[in-house]
Amino acid sequence: MKTTKIEWTERVWNPSIGCDKVSPGCKFCYAESFAKRLKAMGVPGYEEGFKFKILPQRLQEPLKIKKPTKFFVNSMSDLFHEKMPFEYLDEIFEIIRKTPQHIYQILTKRDKIMFEYFHDKQMPENVWLGVTVENATFKYRIDTLKHIEAKIRFISFEPLIGPVGELDLSGIHWAIVGGESGKRARPVKQHWVEEIFHQCRAQNVAFFFKQWGAWGADAVKRSKKKNGRIFLGKEWNEYPFII
Numbered sequence: 678m679k680t681t682k683i684e685w686t687e688r689v690w691n692p693s694i695g696c697d698k699v700s701p702g703c704k705f706c707y708a709e710s711f712a713k714r715l716k717a718m719g720v721p722g723y724e725e726g727f728k729f730k731i732l733p734q735r736l737q738e739p740l741k742i743k744k745p746t747k748f749f750v751n752s753m754s755d756l757f758h759e760k761m762p763f764e765y766l767d768e769i770f771e772i773i774r775k776t777p778q779h780i781y782q783i784l785t786k787r788d789k790i791m792f793e794y795f796h797d798k799q800m801p802e803n804v805w806l807g808v809t810v811e812n813a814t815f816k817y818r819i820d821t822l823k824h825i826e827a828k829i830r831f832i833s834f835e836p837l838i839g840p841v842g843e844l845d846l847s848g849i850h851w852a853i854v855g856g857e858s859g860k861r862a863r864p865v866k867q868h869w870v871e872e873i874f875h876q877c878r879a880q881n882v883a884f885f886f887k888q889w890g891a892w893g894a895d896a897v898k899r900s901k902k903k904n905g906r907i908f909l910g911k912e913w914n915e916y917p918f919i920i
């Protein structure tokens with residue numbers, strides 16, 4: 678059952694919410710504007726809008742779902758936020774271990790904190806661990822990711838706001854690429870996407886093209902829906918292992 682619009686997952690699980698901006702990819706953070714809307718609607722948990730907080734009442738949610746499901750952990754936050762207590766992360770990973778039928782996709786821009794947390798821990802088999810790389814400046818996050826043991830490592834090149842240049846994708850299994858959406862979205866260029874795509878092909882990395890976003894392949898601004906998901910003539914929905 679798909680309960681989120683995010684194309685590359687099936688459900689979201691937010692045992693914490695709220696965040697603070699750490700890099701240019703955060704500029705028009707979708708979670709921030711969504712949190713503000715939820716606050717205005719009076720949704721429990723969002724009384725303080727986008728301020729970081731843990732929500733222990735949500736910890737048990739995956740235990741209630743028996744069907745194997747892909748969960749994106751913390752679509753409304755960053756699991757490795759500076760204020761996240763490591764003891765609470767231990768509780769989250771305990772739930773992950775108790776539910777081996779599920780896959781947990783964890784994506785961060787805080788690669789150093791992620792590394793610090795995992796340096797003395799065993800990674801559960803059902804975790805896919807990823808970092809965001811929005812332009813060439815943040816490729817160092819890939820190097821940090823490679824130093825953490827995980828069955829699947831992935832990179833989200835979204836929102837792609839600049840070229841990333843040469844990539845060493847050894848030890849990386851999956852790449853997600855997408856342009857930015859929203860009124861003030863920054864343009865994505867087709868040749869930036871092609872540069873990533875060809876390197877994924879050459880290095881045997883599964884490729885998922887999420888969206889063009891607000892700017893189409895033809896560099897024209899229009900709705901995200903109209904720009905669609907076609908890249909080089911088709912939709913690219915690859916996942917690790919099924920390339």
Ligand code: SF4
Binds near residue numbers: 753754
């Ligand atoms: S790290 Fe993610 S959730 Fe946090 S502000 Fe940046 S884009 Fe938003």
